[in-house]
Amino acid sequence: xxxxxxxxxxxxAAYIKKSLFEQxxxxxxxxxxxxxxxxxxxxxxxxxxxxFFKDSAKFIANIEAAVEKTPLxxxxxxxxxxxxxxxxxxxxxxxxxxECTLFRExxxxxxxxxxxxxxxxxxxxxxxxxxxLETYFQLLRQAGPYETATSxx
Amino acid sequence: MTVEDRFPVxxxxxxxxxxxxxxxxxxxxxxxxxxHVTTTGQAITALKLLRENKNKFDLVISDVxxxxxxxxxxxxxxxxxMDLPVIMLSANSDHKAVMKGITHGACDYLLKPVRxxxxxxxxxxVIRRRKIxxxxxxxxxxxxxxxxxRNGVGEGAQDSVVNGKHSKKRKDxxxxxxxxxxxxxxxxxDSSTQKKPRVVWSVELHRKFVAAVNQLGIDKAVPKxxxxxxxxxxxxxxxxxxxxxxxxxxxxxxxxxxxxxxxIAAAFGGxxxxxxxxxSLDALGDFxxxxxxxxxxxxxxxxxxxxxVITRLNSPxxxxxxxxxxxxxxxxxxxQNSYSSVNDYGKLQLAALLGNxxxxxxxxxxxxxxxxxxxxxxxVSGTGELSPSFNDSxxxxxxxxxxxxxxxxxxxxxxxxxxxxxxxTVADSPLFLQGHQQRTVCEGSGQQSSVGxxxxxxxxxxxxxxxxxxxxxxxxxxxxxxxxxPLTRYSTDPLPVGGxxxxxxxxxxxxxxxxxxxxxxxxxxDINGNSKFSNFGSMANTSGQNMNMNYAPxxxxxxxxxxxxNPNVMFxxxxxxxxxxxxxxxxxxxxxxQSNAVCNRKVDMTSGGQSISGAPFHKQQSEVExxxxxxxxxxxxxxxxxxxxxxxxxxSYCSSFDDLISQW
Numbered sequence: 001x002x003x004x005x006x007x008x009x010x011x012x013a014a015y016i017k018k019s020l021f022e023q024x025x026x027x028x029x030x031x032x033x034x035x036x037x038x039x040x041x042x043x044x045x046x047x048x049x050x051x052f053f054k055d056s057a058k059f060i061a062n063i064e065a066a067v068e069k070t071p072l073x074x075x076x077x078x079x080x081x082x083x084x085x086x087x088x089x090x091x092x093x094x095x096x097x098x099e100c101t102l103f104r105e106x107x108x109x110x111x112x113x114x115x116x117x118x119x120x121x122x123x124x125x126x127x128x129x130x131x132x133l134e135t136y137f138q139l140l141r142q143a144g145p146y147e148t149a150t151s152x153x
Numbered sequence: 154m155t156v157e158d159r160f161p162v163x164x165x166x167x168x169x170x171x172x173x174x175x176x177x178x179x180x181x182x183x184x185x186x187x188x189h190v191t192t193t194g195q196a197i198t199a200l201k202l203l204r205e206n207k208n209k210f211d212l213v214i215s216d217v218x219x220x221x222x223x224x225x226x227x228x229x230x231x232x233x234x235m236d237l238p239v240i241m242l243s244a245n246s247d248h249k250a251v252m253k254g255i256t257h258g259a260c261d262y263l264l265k266p267v268r269x270x271x272x273x274x275x276x277x278x279v280i281r282r283r284k285i286x287x288x289x290x291x292x293x294x295x296x297x298x299x300x301x302x303r304n305g306v307g308e309g310a311q312d313s314v315v316n317g318k319h320s321k322k323r324k325d326x327x328x329x330x331x332x333x334x335x336x337x338x339x340x341x342x343d344s345s346t347q348k349k350p351r352v353v354w355s356v357e358l359h360r361k362f363v364a365a366v367n368q369l370g371i372d373k374a375v376p377k378x379x380x381x382x383x384x385x386x387x388x389x390x391x392x393x394x395x396x397x398x399x400x401x402x403x404x405x406x407x408x409x410x411x412x413x414x415x416x417i418a419a420a421f422g423g424x425x426x427x428x429x430x431x432x433s434l435d436a437l438g439d440f441x442x443x444x445x446x447x448x449x450x451x452x453x454x455x456x457x458x459x460x461x462v463i464t465r466l467n468s469p470x471x472x473x474x475x476x477x478x479x480x481x482x483x484x485x486x487x488x489q490n491s492y493s494s495v496n497d498y499g500k501l502q503l504a505a506l507l508g509n510x511x512x513x514x515x516x517x518x519x520x521x522x523x524x525x526x527x528x529x530x531x532x533v534s535g536t537g538e539l540s541p542s543f544n545d546s547x548x549x550x551x552x553x554x555x556x557x558x559x560x561x562x563x564x565x566x567x568x569x570x571x572x573x574x575x576x577x578t579v580a581d582s583p584l585f586l587q588g589h590q591q592r593t594v595c596e597g598s599g600q601q602s603s604v605g606x607x608x609x610x611x612x613x614x615x616x617x618x619x620x621x622x623x624x625x626x627x628x629x630x631x632x633x634x635x636x637x638x639p640l641t642r643y644s645t646d647p648l649p650v651g652g653x654x655x656x657x658x659x660x661x662x663x664x665x666x667x668x669x670x671x672x673x674x675x676x677x678x679d680i681n682g683n684s685k686f687s688n689f690g691s692m693a694n695t696s697g698q699n700m701n702m703n704y705a706p707x708x709x710x711x712x713x714x715x716x717x718x719n720p721n722v723m724f725x726x727x728x729x730x731x732x733x734x735x736x737x738x739x740x741x742x743x744x745x746x747q748s749n750a751v752c753n754r755k756v757d758m759t760s761g762g763q764s765i766s767g768a769p770f771h772k773q774q775s776e777v778e779x780x781x782x783x784x785x786x787x788x789x790x791x792x793x794x795x796x797x798x799x800x801x802x803x804x805s806y807c808s809s810f811d812d813l814i815s816q817w
Contacts, residue, residue, distance in 0.1 A: 051174050082244060
């Protein structure tokens with residue numbers, strides 16, 4: 001692949017990342033993950049993110065099932081969300097994390113309406129983040145391993 | 154150059170987190186700090202790894218919320234069995250949660266997402282602990298050689314940047330200290346890292362220790378004599394000395410917690426049960442301490458003999474029903490109950506260890522006088538403390554009573570959730586705890602108690618009612634009860650029996666206990682209405698309070714309140730055998746404490762319980778079982794429950810609870 005193309009791909013990826021940060025989808029934790037990535041662990045970030053989305057799909061399914069039940073079991077929902085919040089904060093998924101916090105507050109208040117509404121929001125944020133990150137990593141993969149020596153960036 | 158020389162490089166960390174994403178991130182962060190990392194997604198696996206080779210790890214980092222076992226429970230167990238520093242991880246920055254971690258003995262509490270800067274400093278906990286141990290050994294009779302190094306060591310590493318420089322200096326210092334320690338202590342192998350062969354204070358060993366301490370009297374117990382009494386090969390005086398020191402601290406903690414709880418309970422209605430959790434980790438030590446330090450219990454117990462015990466129960470302080478705490482002291486009815494939840498684990502274990510055979514939860518009960526009285530009642534084993542049989546044997550030997558009280562079981566049983574085994578408080582109604590409890594409960598060493606309770610009582614309220622009536626009769630219990638009746642504490646809220654409150658509730662237990670008298674009546678009504686389960690749960694919830702015992706899984710939060718209520722109920726419903734007033738209360742407490750772990754589990758079902766109590770308790774149970782012959786079932790159920798409770802989902806508990814009950 002021509003280096004110009006590589007550069008282009010990387011640039012696009014960088015753009016996505018930048019917008020994710022600006023829009024608050026990601027926070028500093030993501031950067032820290034990137035710092036952990038090195039030669040011995042070249043795909044660390046992607047691996048972690050993939051793992052997260054695999055896991056979170058399950059969480060969402062569980063919560064989905066739980067919110068179907070009436071009356072709502074707030075304690076259980078709260079517990080689920082607590083875990084979800086923990087893992088989303090681990091990858092720096094800021095928006096998702098914030099929605100989780102909001103969800104939990106509603107749980108503690110016993111506000112079913114609020115919970116459902118927030119949950120919808122969570123799903124949306126989560127889906128958006130996933131799509132964007134997928135694109136991001138795809139671009140990076142296409143660009144090939146980051147060769148600092150030869151990188152034009 | 155050994156790894157130690159380059160410490161903290163190569164420090165062996167065990168990371169436990171059920172969330173694979175977090176675990177992976179954590180693992181990588183730790184690797185970047187140049188630590189040697191082992192990961193597992195399950196607490197049970199972690200324990201297995203740790204048990205296989207205690208010297209294989211230097212530090213454990215664990216998440217708080219895990220499905221198979223509560224992080225706090227794991228924390229307790231690790232501290233108890235392996236004496237390793239444990240760092241808690243959680244996304245929950247709640248003040249209470251952090252406090253809980255601290256009282257459970259965590260070296261540190263980190264919030265997710267974890268930053269690498271924080272991880273770079275964690276090695277200090279390992280050094281600190283080593284220094285302390287070294288110091289303990291040195292201090293076993295002597296001075297504080299270890300002090301210096303430790304202080305020096307502990308200070309450092311605030312700043313990762315600085316650490317670099319300091320670590321070298323510190324290491325040198327440590328090396329020096331280590332050398333000193335080596336000279337003074339036994340078994341220090343390496344100079345730099347000071348790898349002393351760790352003595353595993355198994356249940357059996359701890360039991361012997363406690364028995365020896367009790368025999369000598371906590372004040373007169375010197376390492377040399379304890380060692381002689383224990384007559385265990387390969388155990389050095391230093392080992393005993395350091396263990397004794399921990400035990401003493403544990404006892405002190407328990408007593409202060411009890412006091413604290415009482416106060417707190419008074420103030421808030423017993424929320425800070427978790428405080429009570431004194432250091433469940435040291436449970437073993439604690440237990441021992443507890444047993445030895447009847448003193449703790451004394452305060453509570455010291456109160457009117459018969460009434461004293463009971464009163465204790467009633468009053469927040471009294472409630473501490475040391476019974477639950479194997480430490481005996483705890484029982485005092487203090488809100489400790491809540492404590493018991495956490496601590497109970499330790500206690501229960503302890504109790505289990507100690508008391509199991511005895512089942513007499515009584516351990517807590519104030520020695521002799523009260524106990525004797527109780528004895529008469531037969532209900533709770535003697536001291537009302539019910540504190541699991543545990544007490545009997547070990548620490549609490551104070552009270553000869555043993556007995557009936559749930560003593561052993563109390564804790565065990567209590568675990569079910571409401572530590573509130575309040576049975577004791579319930580006063581006179583011997584129902585509770587006593588007879589039944591003991592038997593059934595004792596099995597589980599405390600845990601059982603709760604279970605037993607549940608099962609025992611076929612007529613929950615009847616007992617309760619009887620209890621009430623007993624109360625007056627008992628005089629002891631009654632008096633206290635009745636007087637304590639200001640149920641105000643109880644707050645009508647149903648104790649979240651199952652709920653996580655367990656720990657918290659315990660603390661509130663004290664206040665509740667008081668109310669318990671009043672509540673008892675209420676409870677009775679409730680109990681009748683409620684299934685055993687609920688009672689049980691309430692019991693469990695109250696963990697300390699007993700109050701919870703009766704409540705069915707109500708709100709977890711409430712269980713504090715409910716706790717108060719429950720206690721009453723508890724007594725009534727479950728173990729009719731609960732000691733009449735005295736015994737019951739104490740028993741309850743005891744049970745609560747002890748059983749909290751156990752009960753909580755079970756009870757948790759209702760409240761969704763205390764995962765903490767569940768998990769560790771479960772383990773403890775097993776230990777206890779050995780000694781006590783507890784029906785292991787309880788434990789298992791407990792575990793199950795526990796797991797469920799983790800999520801705070803009471804429903805799960807309930808079912809477990811049912812299982813438990815059915816077992817009975």
